Amino acid sequence: MKNPTDVLSGIFVLIICGIGAYSISSLPEPTSLDLYGPASFPKMIIALLAFCGILLIIKGIKTPPSKDYWKNPHVIRHLCYFIGLFYAYLASLTYLGEFFITLQDIYIPSGTAFCITTTLFLLIALPLLGRKKTLENIIVSVTTTACLFGVFGVFFKVLLP
Amino acid sequence: MLDVIFQGIMNAISFDSLLANAIGVTLGIIFGALPGLTAAMGVALLIPLTFGMPPVEAFSALLGMYVGAVYGGCITAILVGTPGTVAAAATMLEGPALTARGESRRALEMATVASFIGGIISAIALITVAPLLAQAAMAFSAPEYFAVAVFGLTIVASLSSGQVLKGFIAALTGLLVATIGLDPVTGDMRNTFDNPNLFNGLSLVPVLVGLFAVSQVFITIEDVIKGVVLKGGNLASKGLSLRDIYANTINLIRSSAIGTFIGIIPATGVSAAAFLAYAEAKRYSKTPEQYGKGCLEGIAATESSNNAVCGGALIPLLTLGVPGDIITAIMLGALMIQGLTPGPLLFVEHPATVYGLFAAFIISNVLMLILGLIAVRGAGKIIAIPGSLLMPIVITLCVVGGYAINNSTFDLLIVAIFGTLGYIMTKCEIPQPPFLLAMILAPIAETNFRRALSISQNDFSIFYTSPITMVILTVSLVILIKPIYTSIKGMIKQ
Amino acid sequence: MKIARNLLFSILCVSMLSIGVPSVAKAAYPDRPINIIIPFGPGGAVDIAARILAEHFQTKYDITLNVVCKAGGAGAPAMLDVAKARPDGYTYGFPALATFSATPQIKKTGYNLESFKSVAQITNMWLSISVSADSGITSVKQLIEMAKKEPGKYNFATHGALSTQRIFMGNILQAYPGINFPHIAFTSGHDVSTSLLAGKHITAGFGVTTNQKPYVLSGDFTMIGVSSPERLPEFPDVPTFVEQFGEDKKYVFASSHGLIAPRRTPDANIAIMSNLLKEALADPSVQEKFTKAGLSTDYLPTEEFQTVMNDMWVYIGNSLDELGLN
Numbered sequence: 001m002k003n004p005t006d007v008l009s010g011i012f013v014l015i016i017c018g019i020g021a022y023s024i025s026s027l028p029e030p031t032s033l034d035l036y037g038p039a040s041f042p043k044m045i046i047a048l049l050a051f052c053g054i055l056l057i058i059k060g061i062k063t064p065p066s067k068d069y070w071k072n073p074h075v076i077r078h079l080c081y082f083i084g085l086f087y088a089y090l091a092s093l094t095y096l097g098e099f100f101i102t103l104q105d106i107y108i109p110s111g112t113a114f115c116i117t118t119t120l121f122l123l124i125a126l127p128l129l130g131r132k133k134t135l136e137n138i139i140v141s142v143t144t145t146a147c148l149f150g151v152f153g154v155f156f157k158v159l160l161p
Numbered sequence: 162m163l164d165v166i167f168q169g170i171m172n173a174i175s176f177d178s179l180l181a182n183a184i185g186v187t188l189g190i191i192f193g194a195l196p197g198l199t200a201a202m203g204v205a206l207l208i209p210l211t212f213g214m215p216p217v218e219a220f221s222a223l224l225g226m227y228v229g230a231v232y233g234g235c236i237t238a239i240l241v242g243t244p245g246t247v248a249a250a251a252t253m254l255e256g257p258a259l260t261a262r263g264e265s266r267r268a269l270e271m272a273t274v275a276s277f278i279g280g281i282i283s284a285i286a287l288i289t290v291a292p293l294l295a296q297a298a299m300a301f302s303a304p305e306y307f308a309v310a311v312f313g314l315t316i317v318a319s320l321s322s323g324q325v326l327k328g329f330i331a332a333l334t335g336l337l338v339a340t341i342g343l344d345p346v347t348g349d350m351r352n353t354f355d356n357p358n359l360f361n362g363l364s365l366v367p368v369l370v371g372l373f374a375v376s377q378v379f380i381t382i383e384d385v386i387k388g389v390v391l392k393g394g395n396l397a398s399k400g401l402s403l404r405d406i407y408a409n410t411i412n413l414i415r416s417s418a419i420g421t422f423i424g425i426i427p428a429t430g431v432s433a434a435a436f437l438a439y440a441e442a443k444r445y446s447k448t449p450e451q452y453g454k455g456c457l458e459g460i461a462a463t464e465s466s467n468n469a470v471c472g473g474a475l476i477p478l479l480t481l482g483v484p485g486d487i488i489t490a491i492m493l494g495a496l497m498i499q500g501l502t503p504g505p506l507l508f509v510e511h512p513a514t515v516y517g518l519f520a521a522f523i524i525s526n527v528l529m530l531i532l533g534l535i536a537v538r539g540a541g542k543i544i545a546i547p548g549s550l551l552m553p554i555v556i557t558l559c560v561v562g563g564y565a566i567n568n569s570t571f572d573l574l575i576v577a578i579f580g581t582l583g584y585i586m587t588k589c590e591i592p593q594p595p596f597l598l599a600m601i602l603a604p605i606a607e608t609n610f611r612r613a614l615s616i617s618q619n620d621f622s623i624f625y626t627s628p629i630t631m632v633i634l635t636v637s638l639v640i641l642i643k644p645i646y647t648s649i650k651g652m653i654k655q
Numbered sequence: 656m657k658i659a660r661n662l663l664f665s666i667l668c669v670s671m672l673s674i675g676v677p678s679v680a681k682a683a684y685p686d687r688p689i690n691i692i693i694p695f696g697p698g699g700a701v702d703i704a705a706r707i708l709a710e711h712f713q714t715k716y717d718i719t720l721n722v723v724c725k726a727g728g729a730g731a732p733a734m735l736d737v738a739k740a741r742p743d744g745y746t747y748g749f750p751a752l753a754t755f756s757a758t759p760q761i762k763k764t765g766y767n768l769e770s771f772k773s774v775a776q777i778t779n780m781w782l783s784i785s786v787s788a789d790s791g792i793t794s795v796k797q798l799i800e801m802a803k804k805e806p807g808k809y810n811f812a813t814h815g816a817l818s819t820q821r822i823f824m825g826n827i828l829q830a831y832p833g834i835n836f837p838h839i840a841f842t843s844g845h846d847v848s849t850s851l852l853a854g855k856h857i858t859a860g861f862g863v864t865t866n867q868k869p870y871v872l873s874g875d876f877t878m879i880g881v882s883s884p885e886r887l888p889e890f891p892d893v894p895t896f897v898e899q900f901g902e903d904k905k906y907v908f909a910s911s912h913g914l915i916a917p918r919r920t921p922d923a924n925i926a927i928m929s930n931l932l933k934e935a936l937a938d939p940s941v942q943e944k945f946t947k948a949g950l951s952t953d954y955l956p957t958e959e960f961q962t963v964m965n966d967m968w969v970y971i972g973n974s975l976d977e978l979g980l981n
Contacts, residue, residue, distance in 0.1 A: 009589045013330055020337055023352045041607050042340045042351065049333040055326055070588065078386045079379060083581065086556065090577050093560075094570040101741050107687075118560075122553050129385055129549035144554050148561050159568055159690060159723050160561070205702070205724070299853045343729060346816055346840050350762055357731040357764050427849055482869050483849045487696075490845060494703050500947050502869040568692075568725050569732060608842070615839055616856040618807045623856075 005070070006060030013053035020046045082128060089121040097161025111153040114160040118145045169516025172217040173524055181211075181218050182521060185225025186528045190536055192226070193233020194245045196374045196559050199366055199566065200230030201488050208495050216499045217517035221524070223495060227488055228280055228471055228525040231431065232533060235272040235464055236540050240265055241555060242381065243374030247365060248470075250597055251435035251463040253373060258455030266537065270401035271457055272464040273533035275413060279465030280526035282417035283424065283472025288519050291476045294425050299481070301426055303613035304624050308633035309426065310606035313433045315637040316440045317595040325648040327591045335599030338363060345608040346615060358571040367563040367572040368579050368600065372593055374559045375576060376583025378552050385548040409461040412442050420466030424473020424485050430601055431470045431486065436594065438466035472522065479503055479515065684744055684924050688719035691914070692740075693749045694733035696726040700865055700950060701912060704778055705749055707944045711935050718931070729758040729817065731765075738766040742917040744924030747774060752911045752964060753819035756971035761817065768968045772920060775929040776913035776955035776963060777936065778945070780863040781883045782820055783893070784811065785876040787854045795880035796899040798859060799831060806835035811859040812847045816840040819910060820861040822974045823882065826905050827896065829977070851876065863910060864890070865949040882908040911953075911967065913960050929957050 020042060027039040070076065096113040122141035131137055153160045172178060185207065192203040203226045211219035234249030239256030252272065259268035286294065301309075317332045341352040342362030353359040406413075416438035423434035442462035443452045452459055474485025482503035484490035496503050501511055508515055563576035586593055617623035624630055691709075695701045702724060709720035725733035730750055737748035748771070759767045786792045792801070802809040813820040821838050828834055839857060841847045844866040851860040852875055859879070860867070864887070870876040871890070878893045884907050886895055896906040914932065916925055935941055936952040945952050955963065 005589050009327075009330075009591065013334070016334065016337070020352065023354065027349060027351060039351075042337065045333055045336045045340070049330065049337065052326060052330045052333060056330065059326065072383075072387065075383055075386050079383055082382055083379065083584075086580075087577055090560065090573045094573060097570065101739070107743075114561075118557055122557065125553040126550065129382065129553065131549050140550065140554070144557060148557060152561050152565055159721065160564070161570060201696075205696075208703075208706070299849075300855075302850065302853055302855045344816065345842065355763060357735060357762075360729050360731050360758075360762070361726075427846070477849075481849075481852060482873075483852065484845055490843075493845070494699065494948070497948050502872065567732075568723050568736075571732070612839055612841070613856075615837060616810060618837070 002062060002064040003060040005065060006063075007057050008060075010053045010055075010057035010060055013056065014050060017046045017050040017053065020049075078128075082125065085121065085124060085128065089117055092120075093117045093161055100161075111149055111160040114153070115145050115149055118148065165512045166516045168513040169217070169518075170520045172215075172513065172517040173221060173520035175218070177214075178218045178221040178517075178521065179524065181214070182221035182225040182524050183528055183532070185222040185227075186229040186525055186532055189226040189229020189231075190233035190236070190529070190532060191229075192245075193230035193249070194236045194540075196237060196243050196245050196370050196555070196562050198562050199246055200227060200248070201491060202566065203230050204488050204491050208491065211495065216501060216511075216514050217521060219495065219499060220492075220518050221521040223492055224471075224518070224522050225525045225528065227492075228468065228522075228529050229532075231467055231471055232273070232276040232464070232529050235276070235460075236269065236536065239268045239272060239460075240540060241551070242377040243555060243559070244369065247369055247601075248431040248435060248467040249463075250369060250373060250432050250594065251439050251467070252460060254439060254453060254463070254594065255456050255459035257377075258453070259457070259460070262455050264455065266400050267405070267457065268460050269537040269540065270534065271405060271409075271460050273530060273537060274401065274406060275409075275416075275461045275464035276468040276533070277526055277530040278413050279417040279420055279468035280471060280529070281523065282414065282465075283421040283469040283475075284519070284523050284526065286421050287472045287476055287479075287522065291480050294422075294476055297425075300629065302627075303609040303616060304627050304630040305633070306426075306429075307606055307609040307613060307624075308630040308637070309429065310602045310609065312633050312637040312640075313437060313602045314599060314606065315641040316436050317598060324590065324592060325645060327589075328595045331586070331591050331593065332595040332599040335596035336603045338368075338596075339600045339603035340607075345604065346611045358569065362604075363575060363600075364567055364569075364572055365601065366566040367575040369597065370559045370563045371576040371579025372583040372597060375556060375580025376587060376593070378556050378559070379580065379584040380587055381548055382552050385552060405457060409458055412445075412458055412461050413465045415445070416442060416462040416466040417469040420469025421473035423466075424470035425476050427477055427483050427485050429486070429605070431467050432597070432601060434470050435463040435467045436598055438462040468526075475518075475522065479507060479518070482507075684927055685718055687745060688721050689744075689928075690721045690723055690740075690746045691749050692723045692725055692733050692737050692746065694725060694730035694751075694754070696724060700780075700948065701749060701751070703948045704912075704945065704950055707941060707948070708777075708932070708935055711938065711941050712931070715935070715938075716931065730754045731758050731762075734758075734771075735765050737915065738770040738917055740917050742919035742921075744916070744920050744928065747914045747916050747928070749777070749912065749914055751819075752913070752967045753822075753971060755915075756964075756968045757817055757819070757822075757975065760968075760972050760975055768964065770918055771915040771964075772918055772925065773957055773961035773964050774914035774916050774925050775932045775957060776911055776953055776960045777932065778912050778950050779953040780865055780910040780912070780950075781881050781887065782823055782861065782908055782910060783864045783867050783878050783881045783890075784820075784859055784861040785851065785867050785871065785878045786859045787851060788875055788877045789854075790858070790877075792859075792879060793877065794894055794899055795827075795859075795896070798879065799828070799834070799836065802836040803831055803834045807837065809858040810837045810839050810856075811861050812839040812841055812850060812857045813861045814841055814844045814847055818861075819908070819971075822971065822978065823908055824861060825978045826974055827900060830900070848876075868949060882906070905970075909953075911960075911963050913955070913963075915964070925957060 024039045024042045093113060096117060100108040100113055119141050122144060123137060126137040189203055192198045204223055207222055207226050211222055230246060231248045234244050234246035235252045238244040238249040238252040239260055242257040244250045244253050256268055259265060317328055341359055343360060344351050419438045420434040423429050439459055439462045442458055443449050446458055474489045477483040477485045478489040478493060484493050501507060501514060559576060560573060563572050583593055613623050691705055693701050693705055705722040709722055712718045712720050734748055734750060734755060737746060740746035758764055784795050792798050811824060828836060844862045847860040847862055848866060848870060850857045867876060867878060871878050878890055880896050881887060881893050882896055884897060900906050933954050936954040942952050
């Protein structure tokens with residue numbers, strides 16, 4: 001196996017085809033009125049995609065990669081921490097916002113969840129990427145959040161969580 | 162006749178109108194530059210503010226916002242690698258590479274000048290031949306739209322030379338993802354997994370922000386972790402030279418023409434025009450292998466065509482009352498509020514206003530050139546900010562933008578997923594632009610194909626009796642076959 | 656370690672700030688901005704109507720109305736937001752009742768009619784069908800009879816696969832069994848008008864009077880039917896469906912749009928909002944702006960609007976059953 005990346009990509013593509021095929025299996029067949037029903041186009045795409053996926057796997061077995069993108073595992077691991085932090089930020093933003101809405105008696109202004117989670121996210125992300133100066137981090141986090149809130153929440157009246 | 166034109170121009174260059182225009186352009190550039198904020202959003206937010214203004218002044222502001230926003234996206238696309246708007250997605254193909262080479266200023270100035278030229282050429286088309294072009298656009302019905310969409314999809318083949326197989330996979334996945342949502346003809350739900358948020362499919366802006374912006378942030382962070390300093394901290398001293406502009410003359414004219422025409426055809430998009438112009442520029446270029454590595458021609462092509470769409474889209478709006486794209490659809494509402502009913506009657510009943518609008522549009526482009534060149538000087542400072550500081554800020558901006566388009570926290574999930582997906586795709590050398598293009602064009606292609614069939618009651622002759630359709634489809638086939646053929650030949654040789 | 660320290664610091668800051676946040680709002684309603692969620696995109700007719708009202712509320716009563724556009728999903732995500740919102744009178748929805756009734760009866764959306772209470776009706780749009788002026792067709796009855804004689808030759812277009820207009824036409828066509836008068840789905844009212852203007856493949860466009868008015872005025876379209884109970888003053892030559900097909904409730908249809916609230920919203924707040932709307936919609940400058948935008952002001956108070964809502968729900972439900980669309 002000369003190019004594991006390609007082979008894995010090919011397999012991933014086939015998995016997507018599988019999910020797609022399952023999802024459209026519940027769609028009705030084309031009625032007598034139309035030659036092409038709702039399922040026709042997706043079916044065609046999935047067939048072509050599966051074909052390409054197989055080709056990719058074959059290519060991955062035969063040709064070596066031109067450039068190795070996965071060179072530094074520790075860099076990628078560090079990046080995964082960041083990505084994990086990002087997902088945590090988004091999740092907390094969503095759920096904290098919903099939680100505030102369910103609090104019947106206390107009124108919490110819109111945008112609070114956003115301000116809290118964004119500030120926290122920035123405060124954690126900056127040192128994660130190597131910025132050591134704590135005071136600078138705090139100032140940047142708070143100012144950025146304040147600017148974003150000001151521009152979007154206040155000026156454009158977007159209803160932030 | 163002349164006095165009416167004169168009156169219109171006077172309205173457009175009155176102090177109030179100029180001020181409105183300038184504010185519109187400035188806001189537009191800012192909106193365009195910030196990822197997640199779209200031109201449509203900007204125009205929609207401005208409309209209530211224009212309620213009390215006289216028509217030409219109101220439209221000075223709206224047109225300024227439109228032109229500025231379509232242009233503004235290129236700033237972040239070139240400097241930070243994250244497109245500010247859909248229109249700038251194609252600029253991503255060359256912009257970041259130029260910045261990495263230290264030629265960011267040259268790229269930005271070319272983008273500004275190209276946008277200006279695109280706008281002016283479409284303005285000329287608007288003023289001189291608007292009714293004629295509109296009539297031609299009316300000849301486009303379902304089969305023709307299908308052909309145009311197919312033509313756009315074949316651009317995929319030329320965009321991914323050297324990676325044809327992976328380009329196809331990206332495009333096909335984009336096509337598949339585009340089928341999520343309400344079936345356009347029968348109304349069944351496809352691939353929605355019973356989640357109401359997916360009923361209308363994936364919203365384009367969160368996908369764009371995730372796929373291009375967030376993934377780019379992740380990739381840049383890798384460099385940050387490794388300690389690589391982002392090049393261009395010394396904002397390139399090399400600016401745009403007149404020779405650069407002159408060398409691209411034909412490119413600029415051709416790209417602007419493409420943009421104008423795509424703009425005229427209702428319901429086709431800005432990014433389709435940009436990608437198309439890029440592909441054509443590459444085909445006619447003397448140095449096609451430079452494309453993708455930081456080629457000024459590419460920027461000239463994408464930026465001039467996306468601004469040319471602005472003028473093009475105004476043509477059907479004013480002459481027929483039919484909006485050329487989503488932003489002009491919003492402007493249609495604004496026209497109605499002002500009591501102006503677009504259509505052939507508009508030219509007869511309110512000629513002064515119409516000429517005022519033309520003048521305002523030209524002024525918007527001029528202001529965009531001036532303000533853009535000023536903005537470019539300052540914007541370069543952005544890359545002086547170290548990546549470890551800049552990237553988290555950019556990503557929070559992406560989050561707000563992705564949320565704000567639909568006030569939807571589900572869209573945040575889309576941003577995250579597509580950000581991760583985009584990152585993995587880059588690592589696996591699967592190109593992203595075909596995915597985006599396919600996602601945009603697939604609905605047009607499929608919907609019109611099935612609509613054409615339902616009109617003709619399953620008679621395929623509706624396709625081959627239309628000369629426009631056949632011509633476009635044949636050309637698409639030719640463009641499609643060539644790279645596949647070369648690629649297969651290459652694989653056999655190995 | 657550094658991360659933990661920053662985290663602790665920020666938690667301290669935030670908790671200090673939140674001590675100052677007022678806990679209960681006991682002032683007169685409304686004392687904060689009110690959110691109106693509309694399931695449409697910016698710049699559409701409903702968005703414009705909402706913004707006209709917002710401007711009026713701001714200048715006249717100093718009440719801020721936030722217009723929140725949440726398009727897509729056939730209205731489902733927007734209405735779900737309203738259903739799940741805090742029922743304190745500060746969040747409302749402004750849907751088109753027809754789509755509002757259709758989507759939950761076709762697919763599970765997480766809400767239904769009982770999740771909401773009516774507040775007031777704001778505007779009505781009449782359905783209208785037009786043909787190209789040079790087709791020579793003068794009434795929709797004539798068109799249908801022509802379609803009966805030559806099956807498949809004529810068609811009609813609407814703005815969506817599940818559009819109200821398609822459902823309405825389905826009801827009309829029940830009187831003509833075996834007819835082949837196919838429906839062509841487009842994606843927006845503008846697309847329908849564009850296609851009809853081109854005159855190539857589409858015989859008739861079925862939309863609302865607001866969208867088709869400019870083309871009728873310019874002479875490109877002939878309007879051949881309208882769903883109002885009597886002829887409209889702005890279109891005196893256009894026969895109504897009732898005139899053409901008979902006095903039956905199903906030939907009259909008003910696409911009603913109005914404000915709805917989450918079910919547990921206090922009635923007192925709803926009454927205040929409803930009265931404010933009544934005054935606003937009676938104000939001459941508001942009416943003038945509505946007319947300029949091609950809309951009409953049709954205020955209906957809470958109980959009557961609730962009746963309209965209930966009737967619409969049943970009407971759409973029955974039509975969907977008969978068309979086999981659910």
